[in-house]
Amino acid sequence: MTTMKAFVCHPQGFPTLVLFVLCSMFLFLLVARPEREIFEVSPLLLKLFNNAQSSPGSAQALQSTPDFEWGSALKEGKESKFFALQSPTPPTASTRHPLEVVYSDGYPFRLNEPDKCQKISPFLVLFVITEPQDIVKREAIRKTWGNENSVPGISILRLFLTGVHPRFGSPLQNLLEEESSIYRDIVQQDFLDTYNNLTLKTLMGMEWISKFCPNASYVMKADSDIFLNVEYLVSKLLQPHLPPKKDYMTGYIYRNTKPIRSKAYKWYVPKEVYPNDTYPPYCGGPGYVFSADLAPKIYKVAQTIRVINMEDSFMGICLHELGISVTNSPWGLFNVYKLTYEKCRFSKVVVVHHFGPQELLEIWPRFQDRNETCKS
Ligand SMILES: *[C@@H]1O[C@H](CO)[C@@H](O)[C@H](O)[C@H]1NC(C)=O
Ligand SMILES: *[C@@H]1O[C@H](CO)[C@@H](O)[C@H](O)[C@H]1NC(C)=O
Ligand SMILES: *[C@@H]1O[C@H](CO)[C@@H](O)[C@H](O)[C@H]1NC(C)=O
Ligand SMILES: *[C@@H]1O[C@H](CO)[C@@H](O)[C@H](O)[C@H]1NC(C)=O
Numbered sequence: 001m002t003t004m005k006a007f008v009c010h011p012q013g014f015p016t017l018v019l020f021v022l023c024s025m026f027l028f029l030l031v032a033r034p035e036r037e038i039f040e041v042s043p044l045l046l047k048l049f050n051n052a053q054s055s056p057g058s059a060q061a062l063q064s065t066p067d068f069e070w071g072s073a074l075k076e077g078k079e080s081k082f083f084a085l086q087s088p089t090p091p092t093a094s095t096r097h098p099l100e101v102v103y104s105d106g107y108p109f110r111l112n113e114p115d116k117c118q119k120i121s122p123f124l125v126l127f128v129i130t131e132p133q134d135i136v137k138r139e140a141i142r143k144t145w146g147n148e149n150s151v152p153g154i155s156i157l158r159l160f161l162t163g164v165h166p167r168f169g170s171p172l173q174n175l176l177e178e179e180s181s182i183y184r185d186i187v188q189q190d191f192l193d194t195y196n197n198l199t200l201k202t203l204m205g206m207e208w209i210s211k212f213c214p215n216a217s218y219v220m221k222a223d224s225d226i227f228l229n230v231e232y233l234v235s236k237l238l239q240p241h242l243p244p245k246k247d248y249m250t251g252y253i254y255r256n257t258k259p260i261r262s263k264a265y266k267w268y269v270p271k272e273v274y275p276n277d278t279y280p281p282y283c284g285g286p287g288y289v290f291s292a293d294l295a296p297k298i299y300k301v302a303q304t305i306r307v308i309n310m311e312d313s314f315m316g317i318c319l320h321e322l323g324i325s326v327t328n329s330p331w332g333l334f335n336v337y338k339l340t341y342e343k344c345r346f347s348k349v350v351v352v353h354h355f356g357p358q359e360l361l362e363i364w365p366r367f368q369d370r371n372e373t374c375k376s
Pocket of ligand 4: 371
């Protein structure tokens with residue numbers, strides 16, 4: 001595997017970008033293993049399940065079609081180096097549940113951009129959650145909503161956050177370093193990039209702001225499969241003409257949701273990891289925005305509490321610990337469900353979930369076209 005880059009990615013005389021696309025397609029096929037599908041978050045199912053908990057009949061129906069068996073996954077995991085890779089001297093290694101997220105004060109950076117904020121204080125930092133192999137997704141995002149120059153007069157900084165691929169860590173690392181040397185927009189820490197470690201990526205972002213960009217005003221945490229209307233986010237919600245808000249976090253707000261206690265779901269949260277029956281209010285993971293003053297607070301408080309495997313719920317837990325509430329946003333701005341593209345509708349939303357790279361690239365020129373007017 002380690003020689004893959006050598007023979008796949010360096011035929012003489014190819015421009016690097018063409019190589020990128022070829023390599024990424026190859027790696028996508030390589031890495032797109034069958035179980036990938038079950039690692040996709042489905043907020044709809046989550047909601048269905050939460051609703052179902054109050055009506056036992058439908059809960060049973062849902063449970064009869066489990067899409068993932070944690071029991072066997074955990075049993076397999078124990079035998080593989082996947083779980084053996086836990087840090088050598090964890091504080092409570094013998095008592096820790098395998099799904100508990102291992103976190104103390106962060107992991108070492110493998111790729112970093114420590115100088116990005118030396119000369120500028122960005123108004124908005126875009127943290128885009130990706131996996132190491134998501135080269136095609138990153139390309140599409142750079143060309144669409146991730147464009148740092150999309151809002152005139154507003155300084156925007158885009159960074160992709162990633163961990164280390166659990167199986168193809170080393171061949172992908174070479175590619176990632178190459179991509180990083182071209183775009184200088186990737187930050188990576190030394191933890192396994194798995195669904196259950198997602199929280200670590202957000203915490204890496206909090207650490208990065210605290211250490212390398214304390215003067216930023218706002219941060220948008222975005223998944224890689226969303227449509228994001230940065231212009232509307234800036235003008236409607238963040239309002240650059242006003243002083244930056246403090247202790248502010250908003251998005252699609254979930255209230256009174258319960259942890260999923262069934263091992264049949266990939267959102268399973270064991271009582272040992274999070275004992276309470278409900279989560280504090282939190283913003284749905286696909287896209288939420290917060291004032292950058294929260295980053296060091298969350299980074300600090302996360303070191304003192306048990307980190308759970310649900311990234312978005314965990315942000316709510318951190319805010320709860322800090323005594324800070326989420327802020328409501330105008331109805332309909334953050335959409336955790338898919339909406340069909342329509343220029344007028346999309347010019348008045350901030351986030352729409354479930355947009356893959358092809359679809360993004362397809363709608364973006366039309367969305368940007370000033371001639372295509374919107375009268376409503
Ligand atoms: C999370 O990452 C750490 C550090 O690489 C690793 O020890 C742990 O097994 C990972 N956890 C999961 C559930 O993948
Ligand atoms: C950040 O803000 C502080 C106070 O406003 C200022 O002294 C410092 O120079 C700023 N740093 C950067 C890197 O802009
Ligand atoms: C969990 O429950 C305890 C006991 O009721 C409460 O003190 C604590 O604030 C709760 N934590 C969260 C995150 O809701
Ligand atoms: C928009 O309209 C102007 C004037 O009608 C025209 O010159 C321009 O080519 C149009 N742009 C696009 C992208 O269609």
